[in-house]
Amino acid sequence: MDFKETYDKVKWIVWKCQKNYYVHLWEKSDWEQEGMLVLYELLQQEAGIEEDESKLYRYFKTKFRNHIHDIIRKQESQKRRLDRQPYEEVSDISHRLQSKELFLDELVAFREAIGHYKETLDAQGQENYQRLLGNERFKGRRAMLRDLEEHLQDFRNSTIL
Incomplete structure (x- = not known):
């Protein structure tokens, strides 16, 4: 051979x-x-x-x-x-290469969804949202996380959640 x-x-x-x-x-x-x-x-x-x-x-x-x-x-x-x-x-x-970030259209949609969520919050909710971003502890944090997760359910399979 x-x-x-x-x-x-x-x-x-x-x-x-x-x-x-x-x-x-x-x-x-x-x-x-x-x-x-x-x-x-x-x-x-x-x-x-x-x-x-x-x-x-x-x-x-x-x-x-x-x-x-x-x-x-x-x-x-x-x-x-x-x-x-x-x-x-x-x-x-x-x-x-594996992509670990959002595409531009996904990023725009995500920012829009976050904007809509922030518009629904009252003054105390806005303050708590800022505390959430700062990873601080506050009363109602878990409820806010659940609400935010429900509001952003379209992004569940993306890399950010």
Whole structure:
């Protein structure tokens, strides 16, 4: 069995690791090249492993993931921080970033809902609302929190509540 056929059997492991991990400035060809390198080293170390597919999959997956972990550790080390480029296009890696803030339209709607809630409060309620924002204790705090939660139920699944 030649190297190309053997690599075709395990390249899906490389693709899966590419989805799960982020290595700074690596492209698809870099992932493929590292996968081929790790496979070559594995074939040199374990003679005849290409005949036993289940053993090949297990060994390659373990060896390749450990290789990627080493690269990520090296990339994140304090000594290498200076080697890193200061800017990377966010649109290239945006699918790997998790958003923890509100979108602009959600933020506008949230501020409007808070404004409506504040309009319904009397003078004492306004004062208690300011105390609530300051995380102070006061009589009726729990009731105000329940009322505010009910008033903002549209935002229950967002990151702010």
